[in-house]
Amino acid sequence: MAIPWTPALAIGVPEIDHQHQELFLRIERLVQGVSRGNAADIERLLEFLSQYVVKHFGAEERWMLRSAYPDYTRHKAEHERFIRDYEHMTREFREKGPNVLAGIRINNWIAEWLRQHISRSDMELGRFLATKVASGDLDGP
Numbered sequence: 001m002a003i004p005w006t007p008a009l010a011i012g013v014p015e016i017d018h019q020h021q022e023l024f025l026r027i028e029r030l031v032q033g034v035s036r037g038n039a040a041d042i043e044r045l046l047e048f049l050s051q052y053v054v055k056h057f058g059a060e061e062r063w064m065l066r067s068a069y070p071d072y073t074r075h076k077a078e079h080e081r082f083i084r085d086y087e088h089m090t091r092e093f094r095e096k097g098p099n100v101l102a103g104i105r106i107n108n109w110i111a112e113w114l115r116q117h118i119s120r121s122d123m124e125l126g127r128f129l130a131t132k133v134a135s136g137d138l139d140g141p
């Protein structure tokens with residue numbers, strides 16, 4: 001079972017929080033697709049996730065650049081690492097054919113990565129942006 005998005009994961013930037021919720025929702029659907037063994041569903045979701053994640057990381061990175069975020073390089077490197085690992089995992093999954101175990105492995109990996117990345121790196125960014133807004137250096141997110 002994928003871990004759902006909870007308000008504890010809110011970083012306080014509506015655009016980003018909405019995207020995080022969307023990501024968790026799609027992972028949930030991926031879990032369902034895998035348990036039904038529907039290869040076309042799974043393929044569609046994997047493709048959606050790969051594009052959506054790039055869009056989402058891009059949105060966060062724009063906030064970082066706009067606010068001169070000091071930890072930009074490290075945070076961006078985490079995003080790039082995820083994209084590499086995701087591509088590696090899904091390639092393996094496609095080559096071997098969709099099977100439940102591999103599907104569950106991907107689900108768990110994505111959900112766990114997201115939960116950890118949001119609660120550390122994204123949360124840190126959210127706090128930084130809030131400080132910038134409070135000091136009048138940045139228009140409110």
Ligand SMILES: [Fe+2]
Pocket residue numbers: 020056060118122
């Ligand atoms: Fe994020």
Ligand SMILES: [Fe+2]
Pocket residue numbers: 060075079117121122
């Ligand atoms: Fe991030």
